[in-house]
Amino acid sequence: MTAFWHIITLLFGFNIDAIRAQGGGTLATGDTYVCVPAGFCDNNGNPSSPGIDPRIVTPTQQPCPAGQIPCYTQGPSSRCGERFVTQTSTVDGPADAGAYPWQAFIQNSTNPVYAGSGVLLDNYHVLTAAHKVYLSTGNPGSVRVFMGVYDPSNLANTQNRTAASITVHPSFNANTLVNDMAIITVSSPFSLSQDNINSACLPAAGTSYVGQSCVVAGWGETAFKQNDQPVNPMKQVYVRIVDYNTCRASLADASVLGGNVDVYLDPAGEICAGGEAMRDACTYDGGAPLICPATGGKANIAGLVIWGKGCGQAGVYGVYVGVPYYRGWIDTTITQLNG
Structure with missing residues (x-):
């Protein structure tokens, strides 16, 4: 079959x-x-x-x-990255309902209320951080994906599916979070354009977003170890993407990672953003897409939240999977899954 x-x-x-x-x-x-x-x-x-x-x-x-x-x-596919509502809130804080129709709300057996986030690529596939789902590859049905979520205390008007399979990047390292990427294939297709649900656009391989101000949204903690996830409603923050050398220098500080910086920071497959006080993703935002505008205002997936040191510390950047670097793997994997 x-x-x-x-x-x-x-x-x-x-x-x-x-x-x-x-x-x-x-x-x-x-x-x-x-x-x-x-x-x-x-x-x-x-x-x-x-x-x-x-x-x-x-x-x-x-x-x-x-x-x-x-x-x-x-x-x-030309409809990817389009919103079905007019986004009025373009500052840090609560997001508008429907402003991120591609954002997935993920539950797993370890965190049955809220485990993390992801981004819808098409009706069947959700891109997320591998560390959110790799322990469930043998039991994918324990992972549930909700689309159309704004208020996590009320999931009545959303669509939800269980995972049929979870494909983790073959070189994922659970200790260093290098190659921290996975694709969830859901058991039945999400219906796009309903309940403010749509896919986001994949960037071309090799695309650079350095210097751009992009946005990350989600339901993670409002401050490190605050334990207030999932927050209500969804929140958003605008962060600027910096070059690798700037990021490495900040994380190599003795108070951050010091000499271990090159163990954890991957110059090829990771990008960095933020570095401003209280402008950052945080714990439980893992897998959330870092969205940058493309031609025509469409939402492109520049990155996925993976790790940081604390949350929102001035001069300390958040680290994201660099999605353009993995475009080939994503395309090949989805083709195989559809075969």
């Missing part, structure tokens, strides 16, 4: 031979679909769930057999 049809079986609970006969495909518009009976594609991919799915449409040429309708699972 291919991974695609396994996911479809999980999603709709049908006999696999019946699903094969119904089929699916991709339209010229870039929308992918599966053919299902009416009523079996709604905002949660669950026939018993209330509501409707505005992505169920009737094309000019009906692509499905008689008695079936197309359930659209993925829109054109």
Whole structure:
């Protein structure tokens, strides 16, 4: 059974031979679909769930057999990085509801309320920090991903899925957090454009964001060892990305990492941002995307939160996975997962 049809079986609970006969495909518009009976594609991919799915449409040429309708699972990639609300808050502090439709809220067996964050790449795949999920690779169903979260005390109007698989970067080092990247494949597709849910855009390999002011949002602690996660509502902070030498010099200070700096700081696969008092990600923000604007204002994933020393110390930078460096691995991995 291919991974695609396994996911479809999980999603709709049908006999696999019946699903094969119904089929699916991709339209010229870039929308992918599966053919299902009416009523079996709604905002949660669950026939018993209330509501409707505005992505169920009737094309000019009906692509499905008689008695079936197309359930659209993925829109054109050009829609990535778009918000469905007008962002009015552009300062540090509480975020606007819906301002980060690509942000994932993750639970695992160790932290069943809130473990960390991630970012939606498409309907099936969430990019996150490996240290948030690597202990669950043998039991992926213990990881649950929520999309559309703003107030973590009220998850009623969100979409949530369990993980079907967790793919950790093969060179991930759990002690140093080098190559700290993983892809969660969910058990059934998220429905984009509903509940303020959308994917963010992957940057081209080799893209540099040094000198740019970018934003990181999440539900992590408001201060180091504050233990107030998940905070309500989602908060955001703007941080400037610095070059490697500037970052290394700050972390090599005797009061920070000293001579151990090169053990932990990877010049190839990590980037640094922040360095200003009280402007930083913090504990439990691991996996949260560092978002930089691209042409047209689309949200590009420059990095993922991975580690720091304390939170928000002046002159001490936060460290992020440099996503452009891993673009090849991400593309190859998703292609294999879809195969």
